[in-house]
Amino acid sequence: MRPSFFHHLHPPTIPARQARLRYTLAAGGLAVFLVLILGITGILEIFYYIPTPTEAGNSIQTLTFLVPFGGLVRNLHFWSAQFLVIVSIVHPLRVILTGAYAPPRQFNYLLGMGLLVLAILLDFSGYVLRWDEGIRWALVTGTNLLKSIPLIGNALYTILVGGTQPGLATLIRFYGWHIFGMTLAAGILVAWHIFRLRRDGGIAVPPPPLREDQTRITRFELLRREILAMLLASTALLLLSTFAPAPLAAPITASAPASETARAPWFFLWVQQMLKLGNPFFWGVVVPLAVLVLFSLIPYIFPKPVKPELGRWFPKSNRIAQGVALFILLSIITLTLLALLPAS
Amino acid sequence: MRRYFLLAASISLLLGLLITAWQESRHPKPIALTPTLTSQVEYCLTCHADLAEISSSHPVNTFGCVICHGGERLALEANLAHSTMRGGKNPSDFSVVQASCGGSNCHSGTAENSRDHIQRATTSIQATYAGAIANIRYTFGVQPDLKAVLGVFAIRVPESTSAITELAAFNPTQETNPFVQAFGQNCLTCHLSALPLPGSECIRFTGCSACHTPTQFPDRTDTTQIQSNQIHKLTTAISYTQCDTCHNRGNYNLRTMTFEPRQDLPTNRLHDYYQPIAQFTSCEWMLDCVDCHTRTEAMGDGNLYSVKKDIQYLQCKTCHGTLNDLPQTRTLTDPNDLAFRLALLNPVIDLKLGDTLLITEKAEPLWNIHVLPDGTYELFGKADGQRYVFRPVKGSACLQDPVRQDSGSCHQCHSVER
Incomplete structure (x- = not known):
């Protein structure tokens, strides 16, 4: 059989531990599967979505309610995107808590962080494309945050928004970034990331002489497990998409007052909560960027995991990195929950 | 065992697909309507196909739903579809009436084309409540005279x-007199922007629909049926029961500044029409209010007034004349005469050029009252189409003083006992 990228990712045999669900959580594989679903459903949506402020809401309503299975396609796209953000967080967390970023995988870890950022930005831009009352607050607040950046803030705002306030140019730009700019970058990074994964020796496990478990599984067993995960994920996505429709509100109109219960999308609620603390540049830009930089530098600034400890959870050699990651994660979860509390 | 995982997962996906297909099949088949006035497809009829057409002047194929009600025309999910409706169930509420009913081709035209309904209704004394506010403030010494300066909204x-020429908004919290404050708190219930008082007999919408959307009352003698509802209808055939959702329901007690509902339990029209204390003639309870009171009296003439008597001008003599004069008439010679449009909207009478109608002292057509060849008059009830024939006072044995035409004077001989 001719070698292919598929064979590159599925060698004849791999160490059993590399494909053990309770070790990998199947997060990387699920992310790839979700990206595929997002690609297919996204392409279908392109045929109906009209990226203008007056027609965006109507075209989404047409797709959702009037096109056969259009609502299902949109719901699948929505839920896949939410799960992609979740697995894009779970995946690096697993990597940190198992020390899997140990050399030579630091660079691939960085590529993964890039993908996490892209997953979040793609989710946010897709959210904005709804162009309905549900997204107005987050759009205005999010883009205004750019203005708070000293020196370059206004220029960044103009580049992103295309004017002095959100409008047609903004929607076209978000659309362009969403379906082309960021999608292209994500596609390249996904391919690079999984290419590097294989070049770095697959999922991190101790080198052969140090392995306690020398069992190996065939590529067919690996494929069987991947299919199993895909079947289960597909079922979950289908049921969610059938019974929990993606949010949709009335299209943005100039006359409508801003909702008092306006919220950011769930993955930015922690930033929304921090913004209540004061200085928007510090809490809305500096702190989130610092968190991202800190996460990205974990393989470089903290004690490195030792090879014999690879392939299992909570190795002793990188406890500091684990502690930092868990602390930040718990802080983000706490801030998110606080943001969800009704305003007193 | 593990080999069955794949089979089980495949079956779960299959089940998921079946459930999805089943759920998809449960969605209602969209019913499209493209009204000629908007040329934009809307799908409201998917759920509301059983709703009767609101009026013959607003055919659904011409107007659709969205042009009046707002809402999301493409949405088939109730919450979203209704989220942008104007005025909830009532697009004629004065807060949104301009957007819903306005437009120079609709109801915000000019007095010349008799389409200035919104201007007239929103400035009318029933909308501003200026008379009651001025009266109370004057009574309690807050203002020096009865001239209205405040309304329930600024205009x-x-x-x-x-x-x-203008009224400022009445704000009870800024009043210093406790009675005026209490009035503001308890008594602002009978203007056209106010929600109705509790009780099924008071149920009505606000705005234009307070009068033009009939409340469907149950048989009031059957106390097991206490529900009443508005129906999807706009009409100019307004029954006295609609007027009575505000009028004749009780009295305001000026000492306690509270509303005291009437205590009797009416069993028929005679007893239902007015409160027990009232005096009235037979035509005042057999006819409906709108059979005598004109559109200008009820909806205003576009000017602001301080008190009801400034706009309400009809008297018994308008229809019956006096001992010296017959009531005023007009023979229809102009096919664009307003009478034809009013008769078209409420076709209880078939008007033709050459017909002679009664008119008021301000030349408003009493389009439902004909002069018959024998000199008597034929009235068709606007609400029920009932035909009545009546005579002029002139030439009768009436003992009236032609100068005294207030209802109290007529009631001295013609009041009905109950």
Whole structure:
């Protein structure tokens, strides 16, 4: 059989531990599967979505309610995107808590962080494309945050928004970034990331002489497990998409007052909560960027995991990195929950 | 065992697909309507196909739903579809009436084309409640005279031909007199923007629909049926029961500044029409209010007034004349005469050019009253189409003093006992 990228990712045999669900959580594989679903459903949506402020809401309503299975396609796209953000967080967390970023995988870890950022930005831009009352607050607040950046803030705002306030140019730009700019970058990074994964020796496990478990599984067993995960994920996505429709509100109109219960999308609620603390540049830009930089530098600034400890959870050699990651994660979860509390 | 995982997962996906297909099949088949006035497809009829057409002047194929009600025309999910409706169930509420019912081709035209309904209704004394506010403030010494300066909302009519060109908004919290404060708190219930008082007999919408959307009352003698509802209808055939959702329901007690509902339990029209204390003639309870009171009296004439008597001008003599004069008439010679449009909207009478109608002292057509060849008059009830024939006073044995035409004077001989 001719070698292919598929064979590159599925060698004849791999160490059993590399494909053990309770070790990998199947997060990387699920992310790839979700990206595929997002690609297919996204392409279908392109045929109906009209990226203008007056027609965006109507075209989404047409797709959702009037096109056969259009609502299902949109719901699948929505839920896949939410799960992609979740697995894009779970995946690096697993990597940190198992020390899997140990050399030579630091660079691939960085590529993964890039993908996490892209997953979040793609989710946010897709959210904005709804162009309905549900997204107005987050759009205005999010883009205004750019203005708070000293020196370059206004220029960044103009580049992103295309004017002095959100409008047609903004929607076209978000659309362009969403379906082309960021999608292209994500596609390249996904391919690079999984290419590097294989070049770095697959999922991190101790080198052969140090392995306690020398069992190996065939590529067919690996494929069987991947299919199993895909079947289960597909079922979950289908049921969610059938019974929990993606949010949709009335299209943005100039006359409508801003909702008092306006919220950011769930993955930015922690930033929304921090913004209540004061200085928007510090809490809305500096702190989130610092968190991202800190996460990205974990393989470089903290004690490195030792090879014999690879392939299992909570190795002793990188406890500091684990502690930092868990602390930040718990802080983000706490801030998110606080943001969800009704305003007193 | 593990080999069955794949089979089980495949079956779960299959089940998921079946459930999805089943759920998809449960969605209602969209019913599209493209009204000629908007040329934009809307799908409201998917759920509301059983709703009767609101009026013959607003055919659904021409107007659709969205042009009046707002809402999301493409949405088939109730919450979203209704989220942008104007005025909830009532697009004629005065807060949104301009967007819903307005437009120079609709109901915000000019007095010349008799389409200035919104201007007239929103400036009318029933909308501003200016008379009651002025009266109470004057009674308790807050203002020096009875001239209205406040309404339930602020409004300006620079071209008003009355002495009042603007009203500021009445804000009870800014009043210092406790009675006026209490009035503001308890008594602002009978203007056209106010929600109705509790009780099924008071159920009505606000705005235009307070009068033009009939409340469907149950048989009031059957106390097991206490529900009443508005129906999807706009009409100019307004029954006295609609007027009575505000009028004749009780009295305001000026000492306690509270509303005291009437205590009797009416069993028929005679007893239902007015409160027990009232005096009235037979035509005042057999006819409906709108059979005598004109559109200008009820909806205003576009000017601001301080008190009801400034706009309400009809008297018994308008229809019956006096001992010296017959009531005023007009023979229809102009096919564009307003009478034809009014008769078209409420076809209880078939008007033709050459017909002679009664008119009021301000030349408003009493389009439902004909002069018959024998000199008597034929009235068709606007609400029920009932035919009545009546005679003029002139030539009768009436003992009236032609100068005294207030209802109290007529009631001295013609009041009905109950």
